[in-house]
Amino acid sequence: MLSIMPERTSEELDLLFGALADATRRGIVEQLAVGEATVTELAAPYSISLPAISRHLKVLERASIITRSQQGRWRSAQLSPTSLASAATWLSQHERLWAERFDRLDDHLARLASVQPTLTETESQTPTKS
Amino acid sequence: MLSIMPERTSEELDLLFGALADATRRGIVEQLAVGEATVTELAAPYSISLPAISRHLKVLERASIITRSQQGRWRSAQLSPTSLASAATWLSQHERLWAERFDRLDDHLARLASVQPTLTETESQTPTKS
DNA sequence: ATAATACTTAACATGATGGTTAACTATAGC
DNA sequence: GCTATAGTTAACCATCATGTTAAGTATTAT
Secondary structure (H helix, E strand, C coil), X not given: CXXXXXXXXXXXXXXXXXXXXXHHHHHHHHHHHHCCEEHHHHHCXXXXXXXXXXXXXXXXXXXXXXXXXEECXXXXXEECCCHHHXXXXXXXXXXXXCHHHHHHHHHHHHHHHHCXXXXXXXXXXXXXXX | CCCCCCCCCHHHHHHHHHHHCCHHHHHHHHHHHHCCEEHHHHHCCCCCCHHHHHHHHHHHHXXXXXXXXXXXXXXXXXXXXXXXXXXXXXXXXHHCXXXXXXXXXXXXXXXXXXXXXCCCCCCCCCCCCC
């Protein structure tokens, strides 16, 4: 398999998936997907304290999901280029072993690539036995 | 036949990503990708106790990553059809916002799709764990 | 019936998480 | 210099996670 992404160690994957296993942190990632933001901006949607946000950011940074920079007294966070892809790669590698399921994901991704989809559609759940 | 995954609640994503944030559990998923296996078989590669494995399986089950069945006194685990796709979907939806990175992943997936193996065998258990 | 096998559940120790408030650092503005 | 602003670090607390061993359940084998 062509290596686009560097091999992640097990610990790196622990950090990566672990960082995503929290709603606040996923929210921050979503917010950062729109664009770079300061800590206070990132904290705004939540009712938790700034130190709590600060620590969430540290978790995301340790997982290489974000990078941080400072200008003046403002520190901004931005999404790291390849991070989430590592998680996606792990998933796709294991999904690959279920052919139809993989196809479905691939189809899904292909559509996402082309246009902005309307995200509600009845789905046909076909339980496939291995 | 676009099958967008069902919307996952935040808690479901917590469980999903949280379950993958552990090397032993990812190992179990990898093992199950080869085929269904019993608890003892799944435990074999690891130096931890059976109760520990048993609990890991419960975590994976709660995250809907696996399902379990019982025949006689043997309980086997099998990968659940749509589970990992939910995580992959979340990732792809957020990756989408970085065009080139997404394209790279999409390309990657497309290549995987073309070399797709058909792995529909029964019980070939090979405890090769690293 | 008894014993072995394949697990699970219970009880417990320990460390990691996620939140808090209080105190600290550093820059910006007056 | 003084004060407000932006953020981090420290200390603490409650809860969850992950491992252990011991005991329990259910099925297979003798």
